[in-house]
Amino acid sequence: MPAPYHNILSKNDRALVAYLISKNAGTAGDVFPAKTSRNKAAPCTVCYSESATETAPNSGTYTVKSQVMVKCLVIDDVGENAGAAVLAGDARTAATFDVLKTNIDSAGDKLAEDITAAARAAAVADPDKNGDLVDYTATDVIDKGPEANFDEAGIWIDALNLEIVCCPRDVS
Numbered sequence: 001m002p003a004p005y006h007n008i009l010s011k012n013d014r015a016l017v018a019y020l021i022s023k024n025a026g027t028a029g030d031v032f033p034a035k036t037s038r039n040k041a042a043p044c045t046v047c048y049s050e051s052a053t054e055t056a057p058n059s060g061t062y063t064v065k066s067q068v069m070v071k072c073l074v075i076d077d078v079g080e081n082a083g084a085a086v087l088a089g090d091a092r093t094a095a096t097f098d099v100l101k102t103n104i105d106s107a108g109d110k111l112a113e114d115i116t117a118a119a120r121a122a123a124v125a126d127p128d129k130n131g132d133l134v135d136y137t138a139t140d141v142i143d144k145g146p147e148a149n150f151d152e153a154g155i156w157i158d159a160l161n162l163e164i165v166c167c168p169r170d171v172s
Contacts, residue, residue, distance in 0.1 A: 008168050009049040010035060011136050012064045015119035015166075016047035018130070020068070022118040023099040026092075042071040042155050043092055049164075061139070061167040069159040070096050074150070093158040100160055101143065108141030112164070115141070132168075140165040 013033035020031050026045050034048035046069045052062035072089030103110035115138045123134040144161035151157055 006168050008052050008062050008064060008166065011119075011133060011168050012049040012052075012066060012138075012164060012166055013047045014122065014130055015115050015133060015136050015138065016049075016066065016068060016164075018122035018133070019115045019118040020045060020047070020096060020099060022121065023102070025096045025099045040071075042073050043089060045070050045092075045096055055165065059167075060169065061165065064164045064166055066162045066164055067159045068096060068100060068162065069157045071151070072156045072158070074154055074156050089156065089158075097146065097158075097160050100141075100162065108143070109139060111141045112138035112166070115164070135169040136166065137169065138164055138166040 010033065013035065017031050017033050020026050021028060025031070030040075030043065031045045032040055032047070034046055037044070037046040037048075040046075047066065048069060049064050049066045052064045055061045055063055070089075070093045072092065100111070103114055116136065119130075119133040119136045119138075122130040123132070123136075142163040142165075144163055146158065146160050148156070148158045
C-alpha cells in the first residue's frame, strides 16, 4: 500500500469515482478522476475537485469544491439516430446525478458515509492505485446545483456542483 499523503483533492476525486462505480453509474472504463481524464472519449464521467478550504485552522478537515461532469457528444439534429444519442446522454446524466442525490435529506451525512465506504472499499480492492483512501473520510455533501456547457472541443458537459466536507484521514 502506498504511504498516506495529504492530497485531499486527488483523494476526493478518486472517492467520488469509487462511489459512482459502486452505484453502477458508470464503469472503470468510463468514470475517471480529473488527473487521468485527458483525451478520454465521450461519453464519460469526470470527477474534479477544484479547491479546498480548511474548515478550521489546523483541523485537517476541508470543504472541497467538486464537480461531477458527464461528457457527451454533441449531436446535430439530423439523422435517424440523433434522438437516440441525445436520450442516451440524458439517461447517463440522470443516472449519475440521481446516485449523488441518494441519501440526502436535510443533511448530506448519509451520502458522505456512502462515499467514504466506497473509497475504503476501493483502497482494499486496488491498494496500488487507491491504498491511500483507506482513511479518507467524508462527513457531509452539499448539493450546489447543476450547470451545463460546451468544452473547448465541442463536447457537451452536464455538471453537478458539490461541496464535500472531508479529510484525508479517518475521523470516525
